């Protein structure tokens with residue numbers, strides 16, 4: 001499937017394009033398309049008023065572009081909640097389905113879905129669900145790798161990334177788990193956590209950098 005305009009806007013957003021300029025190279029590798037098709041799409045998006053392109057610096061989302069990306073993220077995350085809560089999907093298997101559904105969901109269906117789900121605030125990965133016509137606003141949280149030993153933390157959000165989610169399922173670490181950081185190995189080695197049921201588990205340093213937490217005092 002060739003990525004469409006919406007996929008571009010969402011990727012630019014995910015790369016931080018609401019605040020920073022994103023270069024074409026990052027888009028090429030994110031969507032696995034040729035540099036030529038990226039340049040072509042970028043000029044289309046610029047004509048449509050969705051991005052601003054600065055030569056040699058990259059592209060940044062305009063207000064309209066951010067709005068479009070937010071609407072997609074909104075649909076994506078609402079479907080994720082539906083799939084997990086009502087169809088028994090686990091949090092590492094919802095992404096692909098939501099990725100397809102987000103492109104075929106009207107505003108009307110989105111609003112009804114949101115009401116049906118009781119206006120959830122977060123997706124199963126802890127990402128904020130933007131409200132209708134609102135720009136997305138992600139929480140600023142520290143990662144698991146930012147805290148010292150003996151800190152008790154709650155898992156609030158993880159990156160919506162298949163490899164990471166499969167890994168978290170395999171070590172049985174879940175969203176909203178409360179864990180104590182027992183031991184941090186030197187040289188970016190694994191971090192040992194103790195769950196509230198006293199079970200210990202190890203999380204790789206790389207994963208810890210993509211797990212967002214709040215400290216519990």
Ligand SMILES: [Zn+2]
Pocket residue numbers: 077080123124125126127160
């Ligand atoms: Zn999600």
